[in-house]
Amino acid sequence: MKTIIFIVLASIGLAFSLSGAVGILRMPDLYSRIQCSSKTVTMGALPALVALVVGEGIDSSYASRALLVAVLLLVVNPAASHALARAAYKAGVPMWQGAVRDEVVERKEQQKAKERARRPDDGGGEG
Amino acid sequence: MSTSLYGVIALVETAIGLLLVARLAIGPTISDRIVALNTLSTQATLAVLFFAAFADRAIYLDVALWLASFSYLGAIVWARYLERGLL
Numbered sequence: 001m002k003t004i005i006f007i008v009l010a011s012i013g014l015a016f017s018l019s020g021a022v023g024i025l026r027m028p029d030l031y032s033r034i035q036c037s038s039k040t041v042t043m044g045a046l047p048a049l050v051a052l053v054v055g056e057g058i059d060s061s062y063a064s065r066a067l068l069v070a071v072l073l074l075v076v077n078p079a080a081s082h083a084l085a086r087a088a089y090k091a092g093v094p095m096w097q098g099a100v101r102d103e104v105v106e107r108k109e110q111q112k113a114k115e116r117a118r119r120p121d122d123g124g125g126e127g
Numbered sequence: 128m129s130t131s132l133y134g135v136i137a138l139v140e141t142a143i144g145l146l147l148v149a150r151l152a153i154g155p156t157i158s159d160r161i162v163a164l165n166t167l168s169t170q171a172t173l174a175v176l177f178f179a180a181f182a183d184r185a186i187y188l189d190v191a192l193w194l195a196s197f198s199y200l201g202a203i204v205w206a207r208y209l210e211r212g213l214l
Contacts, residue, residue, distance in 0.1 A: 018143055072195050088158040
């Protein structure tokens with residue numbers, strides 16, 4: 001029974017890790033690759049770590065270290081992905097040709113249009 | 128639990144890491160390489176953990192813990208460098 005649970009969890013983890021790695025290799029865009037990378041951690045690494053806990057038993061020294069690594073990955077990986085995506089956008093890494101929308105540019109244009117509409121009123125009020 | 132199963136899983140994780148090494152080699156921008164390196168460090172952590180269970184040496188677990196914590200620190204430092212141009 002323990003072996004069956006171990007094999008199921010480990011194969012889920014390995015399958016998601018493999019698909020994430022193939023996605024990082026094949027995706028056309030940096031931002032899609034970042035998304036694949038975070039899927040690799042949440043669905044690929046966590047089931048494998050839980051499988052190690054199941055295989056070795058919860059009271060072994062492997063289980064404590066594996067759970068510690070799991071918590072660490074869960075906390076730090078989204079922060080690192082977010083920081084990387086933000087830094088890449090600010091550094092001007094291009095999006096894919098077929099990307100549908102870029103909400104940051106849209107928001108900036110809206111703000112610019114709003115300021116342009118407001119500025120003549122302010123000038124007239126002061127003058 | 129047969130320990131050879133742990134060794135098989137560690138080998139498969141290493142083989143998945145080889146795919147990421149390809150992206151690390153051909154990545155067009157530096158950000159692609161950072162993403163590949165980040166994922167590669169996660170796979171290396173898993174491989175070390177399963178190899179520790181395979182070889183039955185609990186001292187290797189600390190290596191995996193170190194790798195998991197410091198690789199993300201490295202990714203955040205790289206992101207900061209890309210964003211502001213200084214470390």
